Amino acid sequence: MVTAEIALALPSLVLVTAIALWGVAVASAQLTCTDAARTGARAAARGESLTAVRELVVKAVPPRAMVTIHRDAATVEVDVTAPVAPPAATGLPPLTVHAHVAAATEPATGDG
Structure with a gap:
């Protein structure tokens, strides 16, 4: 009887664990995009070329x-958008994370 209960509960536990790990991956991707956008905005505000910033x-x-x-x-605006794929076999659509950072340009910088 215990074996039958475990056989019914185990797939649900695996699915919940996979979705929880996906949530951690989404949060990590959001933080990574925000940090990268912030770094890029700072570099562009200092006057570095847009190619180097990209x-x-x-x-x-x-x-x-x-x-x-x-x-x-x-101002300088940096937008980063990244898709985060769901765990395999869950049938969930991918999520998209987005980060937008704006910074004031320093006085000595020009357009470019």
Whole structure:
């Protein structure tokens, strides 16, 4: 009788564990994207070239992430969007995390 109960409960426990681990992966990806966007915004605000800033951010973000950088005379905006795939065989759709950071440009920097 105990074997039958375990046979019924074990798949549910595995599914709950997989979803909990996915939640941790989503939180980790969100933090990674936010940190990378913040680092990129700081670098761009200091006046580094947008190509160098993009390379810096792309190195730090998860695979398949999209990075958008916009700089004008007053502000720098860095957006990072990354998909997080669900555990296999759960049938859940992938989640997308997004980070947006804006920073004021330093006075000596120009457009570029």
